[in-house]
Amino acid sequence: MAKLLIDNITSSCSLSDYKSYGGYTALEKALKLKPEEIVAEVQKSGLRGRGGAGFPTGMKWSFIAKPEGVPRHLVCNADESEPGTFKDRYLMQHKPHILVEGMIISSYALGANTSYIYIRGEMMFQFHILQNAIDEAYAAGLLGKNILNSGFNLDLHVHCGGGAYICGEETALIESLEGKRGNPRIKPPFPAVKGVWDRPTVVNNVETIAAVVPIINMGGEAYAKIGVGKSTGTKLISASGHINKPGVYEIELGVPVEEFIYSENYCGGIKGGRKLKAVVAGGSSVPILPAELILKTAKGEPRLMTYESLSEGGFATGTMLGSGGFIVMDESTSIVKNLFNFSRFYHHESCGQCSPCREGTMWMEKILRKFLEGRGTSADIDLLWDVQGKIEGKTICPLGDAAAWPVASAIRHFRAEFEEYVKNPQNIKDVRHYYRLNNLQEL
Amino acid sequence: MANKKIEFSPEALELVHRIIKRYPEGKQKSAILPILHIAQAEFDGWLSAPVMDYVASILKILPIEVYEVATFYSMFNLKPVGKCLIEVCRTGPCWLMGAEDVVKYIEKKLNIKEGETTKDGMFTLKTVECLAACGSAPMMQVGETYHENLTLEKVDSILQDYKSKGELVTHWDKKHIATNYTNLHE
Numbered sequence: 001m002a003k004l005l006i007d008n009i010t011s012s013c014s015l016s017d018y019k020s021y022g023g024y025t026a027l028e029k030a031l032k033l034k035p036e037e038i039v040a041e042v043q044k045s046g047l048r049g050r051g052g053a054g055f056p057t058g059m060k061w062s063f064i065a066k067p068e069g070v071p072r073h074l075v076c077n078a079d080e081s082e083p084g085t086f087k088d089r090y091l092m093q094h095k096p097h098i099l100v101e102g103m104i105i106s107s108y109a110l111g112a113n114t115s116y117i118y119i120r121g122e123m124m125f126q127f128h129i130l131q132n133a134i135d136e137a138y139a140a141g142l143l144g145k146n147i148l149n150s151g152f153n154l155d156l157h158v159h160c161g162g163g164a165y166i167c168g169e170e171t172a173l174i175e176s177l178e179g180k181r182g183n184p185r186i187k188p189p190f191p192a193v194k195g196v197w198d199r200p201t202v203v204n205n206v207e208t209i210a211a212v213v214p215i216i217n218m219g220g221e222a223y224a225k226i227g228v229g230k231s232t233g234t235k236l237i238s239a240s241g242h243i244n245k246p247g248v249y250e251i252e253l254g255v256p257v258e259e260f261i262y263s264e265n266y267c268g269g270i271k272g273g274r275k276l277k278a279v280v281a282g283g284s285s286v287p288i289l290p291a292e293l294i295l296k297t298a299k300g301e302p303r304l305m306t307y308e309s310l311s312e313g314g315f316a317t318g319t320m321l322g323s324g325g326f327i328v329m330d331e332s333t334s335i336v337k338n339l340f341n342f343s344r345f346y347h348h349e350s351c352g353q354c355s356p357c358r359e360g361t362m363w364m365e366k367i368l369r370k371f372l373e374g375r376g377t378s379a380d381i382d383l384l385w386d387v388q389g390k391i392e393g394k395t396i397c398p399l400g401d402a403a404a405w406p407v408a409s410a411i412r413h414f415r416a417e418f419e420e421y422v423k424n425p426q427n428i429k430d431v432r433h434y435y436r437l438n439n440l441q442e443l
Numbered sequence: 444m445a446n447k448k449i450e451f452s453p454e455a456l457e458l459v460h461r462i463i464k465r466y467p468e469g470k471q472k473s474a475i476l477p478i479l480h481i482a483q484a485e486f487d488g489w490l491s492a493p494v495m496d497y498v499a500s501i502l503k504i505l506p507i508e509v510y511e512v513a514t515f516y517s518m519f520n521l522k523p524v525g526k527c528l529i530e531v532c533r534t535g536p537c538w539l540m541g542a543e544d545v546v547k548y549i550e551k552k553l554n555i556k557e558g559e560t561t562k563d564g565m566f567t568l569k570t571v572e573c574l575a576a577c578g579s580a581p582m583m584q585v586g587e588t589y590h591e592n593l594t595l596e597k598v599d600s601i602l603q604d605y606k607s608k609g610e611l612v613t614h615w616d617k618k619h620i621a622t623n624y625t626n627l628h629e
């Protein structure tokens with residue numbers, strides 16, 4: 001299968017290099033179409049948001065309000081902070097012009113004349129790469145006034161964050177772009193009606209916007225033929241953890257999970273020939289699944305890398321494709337310890353606006369720390385279950401859910417491991433390790 | 444500090460004004476995050492209250508609006524830091540691949556605890572959350588550079604390099620203020 005996004009990765013990411021393999025031909029094509037026709041192509045392609053939620057992009061675009069005389073904006077979400085996800089950074093570093101080209105086409109489709117790429121502050125290296133790409137595009141008449149004599153004007157700016165996972169949530173990102181703390185807004189109103197500076201705004205992930213380029217090049221219908229069912233096109237998967245070949249892979253949606261983990265074309269199997277224990281398939285926020293459920297659904301069918309197949313069985317036996325952050329854990333991994341780490345992350349990143357999330361994430365971290373210290377009790381397992389249930393669905397933004405799901409799924413599938421921490425802490429490597437690292441007394 | 448006048452260098456000031464122009468008229472507050480990064484590069488790697496007041500005066504907003512933002516985002520240092528701020532990723536995939544050992548090793552080597560600065564003012568050690576480099580874990584960031592696939596030997600030579608250079612390293616690298624600023628399109 002040909003790659004659509006990360007083909008032709010070379011050491012140079014210059015404009016001339018990008019043009020030498022057909023860069024900016026999609027833009028030329030797009031500017032000859034009407035904006036509505038581009039929206040229609042994207043709708044036909046079946047493209048779904050690559051930032052995590054998987055919402056159909058064409059539909060999202062069709063919702064943008066068009067009040068007379070009010071500017072509209074496109075904002076690219078390059079905040080990529082979901083643990084396990086590193087595809088956007090890779091794409092921006094190696095192929096910044098595909099994002100710039102996608103931004104121009106998408107802005108034209110939406111009728112936006114000023115657009116922003118919001119990149120997380122830690123990625124300052126990629127910030128400057130993008131800035132250089134944008135400067136090259138201005139110099140070549142691809143940005144600015146009357147782009148390629150089409151009469152369309154666009155200013156594109158790259159904006160950097162300051163370090164906060166929550167700013168990846170689209171309304172927090174908008175607040176942050178306005179120069180404020182990244183506190184998510186209550187919806188409605190949705191950004192499509194009232195976004196940045198109260199103007200209609202579309203927020204899309206880096207990969208989503210990049211995918212618009214091949215969609216225009218090949219046509220929406222041809223793009224929709226790639227993949228399976230409603231999971232059309234290709235997807236960048238960030239593969240990490242205990243595998244032989246970690247990295248970013250562009251897959252055709254529909255590759256079997258087993259092939260993805262074991263094939264030499266992808267992860268190349270588990271490090272050291274050890275056994276697979278569990279996978280977090282879509283970034284830290286999605287439910288963890290044990291080996292038998294990630295390779296096959298509860299019905300015994302092979303699990304595929306698609307939105308539908310990964311969520312087959314609901315949360316009882318399934319998970320989500322999410323952002324495509326595929327974290328693999330071998331048999332030596334402690335689920336409890338890993339969960340503590342994720343819970344600490346969500347506690348650290350909660351913006352603090354809603355009490356279930358602010359307090360709940362703090363309690364989950366605290367309780368899990370007890371297990372690592374060899375002080376966990378059976379009642380603590382039930383308490384954890386109770387706390388996560390009191391967060392899910394009761395908060396302003398989905399960070400609360402994202403903090404609850406890993407806890408719920410770890411208890412659902414690995415309860416015996418928590419019980420082992422309660423019964424035999426002295427046998428557990430992590431507990432001893434924890435003590436050694438902290439120079440506490442040996443158990 | 445007390446009698447040193449707080450003012451951006453002319454290059455930085457020009458850059459700041461170019462950045463402000465990227466946002467609509469009257470929405471200059473939007474420029475605050477990039478400007479705070481530039482301020483850290485200009486003023487020893489951290490944001491003192493007078494520096495934040497100065498940023499407020501440039502953006503024509505209240506000082507409290509700057510404090511509010513600076514305290515929310517983890518990249519802004521509200522206390523002095525060493526010339527070289529080492530940020531080790533401590534999240535899931537990096538943890539699986541040995542980030543804890545990297546942190547403990549640096550603590551021992553530099554004889555500081557996480558969050559502290561070495562006596563000579565060269566290094567500050569901090570742990571941070573996932574930096575989107577999980578495929579090359581464990582990793583750490585120093586300024587705008589990611590050091591990936593770390594081993595303890597690699598850590599040694601990286602620290603040695605920074606120490607021999609002895610320069611202030613910040614996220615918004617000084618070289619992007621001094622030489623590249625003309626590239627920033629208005």
Ligand SMILES: Cc1cc2nc3c(=O)[nH]c(=O)nc-3n(C[C@H](O)[C@H](O)[C@H](O)COP(=O)(O)O)c2cc1C
Nearest residue numbers: 049050051077079080081168169170204205208398
């Ligand atoms: C806590 C939280 C963090 C998020 N982080 C990101 C992110 O880093 N990048 C991203 O594209 N979307 C992120 N999202 C999803 C965005 O809110 C939004 O759905 C997405 O940018 C929409 O773009 P898409 O439709 O192209 O996927 C996050 C959501 C939540 C709740």
Ligand code: SF4
Nearest residue numbers: 351353354357395397
């Ligand atoms: S759920 Fe958490 S992160 Fe989201 S708004 Fe509430 S407190 Fe903030």
Ligand code: FES
Nearest residue numbers: 532537574576577
């Ligand atoms: S977990 Fe360390 S970079 Fe993602």
